[in-house]
Amino acid sequence: MVQQEVLDRTFAALADATRRQILIRLGQGPATIGELAAPFDMSLTGMKKHVHVLENAGLVTTEKVGRSRQCRLGTERLEDAMSWIRFYQRLWERRLDGLDAYFTLTKEDDQ
Amino acid sequence: MVQQEVLDRTFAALADATRRQILIRLGQGPATIGELAAPFDMSLTGMKKHVHVLENAGLVTTEKVGRSRQCRLGTERLEDAMSWIRFYQRLWERRLDGLDAYFTLTKEDDQ
DNA sequence: CAATCATTGAACCATATGGTTCAATGAGTT
DNA sequence: AACTCATTGAACCATATGGTTCAATGATTG
Numbered sequence: 001m002v003q004q005e006v007l008d009r010t011f012a013a014l015a016d017a018t019r020r021q022i023l024i025r026l027g028q029g030p031a032t033i034g035e036l037a038a039p040f041d042m043s044l045t046g047m048k049k050h051v052h053v054l055e056n057a058g059l060v061t062t063e064k065v066g067r068s069r070q071c072r073l074g075t076e077r078l079e080d081a082m083s084w085i086r087f088y089q090r091l092w093e094r095r096l097d098g099l100d101a102y103f104t105l106t107k108e109d110d111q
Numbered sequence: 112m113v114q115q116e117v118l119d120r121t122f123a124a125l126a127d128a129t130r131r132q133i134l135i136r137l138g139q140g141p142a143t144i145g146e147l148a149a150p151f152d153m154s155l156t157g158m159k160k161h162v163h164v165l166e167n168a169g170l171v172t173t174e175k176v177g178r179s180r181q182c183r184l185g186t187e188r189l190e191d192a193m194s195w196i197r198f199y200q201r202l203w204e205r206r207l208d209g210l211d212a213y214f215t216l217t218k219e220d221d222q
Numbered sequence: 223c224a225a226t227c228a229t230t231g232a233a234c235c236a237t238a239t240g241g242t243t244c245a246a247t248g249a250g251t252t
Numbered sequence: 253a254a255c256t257c258a259t260t261g262a263a264c265c266a267t268a269t270g271g272t273t274c275a276a277t278g279a280t281t282g
Contacts, residue, residue: 004128011126014195016240017115023199034258044259046241053239067249067258082200084125085193088134127270145228155229157271164269178228178279 003080006058010081013057018042019050023059023073032068114191117169121192124168129153130161134170134184143179 013019022036037047051071054060061074124130133147148158162182165171172185 004131007131008126008128011122012239014192015119015122015126017119018240020115020118020195020199027199032258033260042240043242045243045261048260049240064259069259081125082196084131085196088131088138089193123269129270143228144230153270154272156231156273159230160270175229180229 006080007084009057010059013053013059014081016050016053019054022050022054026060026071026073030070030072032070034068036071117191118195120168121170124164124170125192127161127164130165133161133165137171137182137184141181141183143181145179147182 018040021040025031025036025039033044033048033051036051037044040047051060051062055062055074059074060071062069062071064070129151132151136142136147136150144155144159144162147162148155151158162171162173166173166185170185171182173180173182175181
């Protein structure tokens with residue numbers, strides 16, 4: 001998967017309040033689909049779709065345990081989004097000299 | 112606009128490679144819709160829509176100058192997204208004690 | 223005034239998103 | 253085996269997204 005696609009999926013996954021709350025909930029520890037759905041007025045199917053989006057973005061990993069599915073925070077994939085924003089902020093603050101500057105700040109092959 | 116909506120729009124605006132490139136381009140200085148569209152194989156109307164999304168997210172401001180429209184980087188609205196990610200990362204790293212922790216890290220009224 | 227040039231609005235299109243309901247599957251319990 | 257429970261797949265729906273084309277507007281130039 002190209003870097004751009006990683007960023008697309010990561011930012012898109014974060015662009016929903018329900019999903020951001022799911023991430024925060026998972027920060028407390030693993031939870032099943034049912035446990036995740038409980039605080040929201042939402043069907044289990046709906047919750048599972050959100051988890052799937054987060055999983056596709058690499059922000060969450062899941063594993064079937066018995067008849068339920070354990071969801072956990074994924075690896076630190078968010079680092080990609082973080083570093084893009086960090087780059088952009090430097091550009092905003094210092095008005096760096098455009099694209100060239102990006103490559104001095106990161107080792108990625110596409111911005 | 113509620114904090115959640117700000118985050119929704121900001122992350123959604125960033126979830127598109129074209130728009131991220133527009134931001135980086137505008138880091139070099141102001142540009143018109145036509146200038147922004149030039150490097151992309153895209154209609155002016157299409158480009159204008161992207162600029163509109165960025166404008167709604169507060170990431171870009173525009174102003175009609177003569178017959179063209181000048182686009183500039185907006186105010187540092189990205190700070191909201193940045194601070195959310197920063198919070199989330201601390202949670203991820205330290206496995207903080209859930210939602211309560213959020214309010215110790217920020218002054219926002221909704222996470 | 224006429225011509226040109228940059229942007230914009232309207233209408234349209236295909237696909238994605240965020241949600242639902244209902245039925246099916248598969249695991250655990252009795 | 254029968255029952256229950258959690259998840260899942262399929263189908264559906266409304267709206268949003270990312271793009272287009274074509275015509276209209278409004279400013280600049282000759």
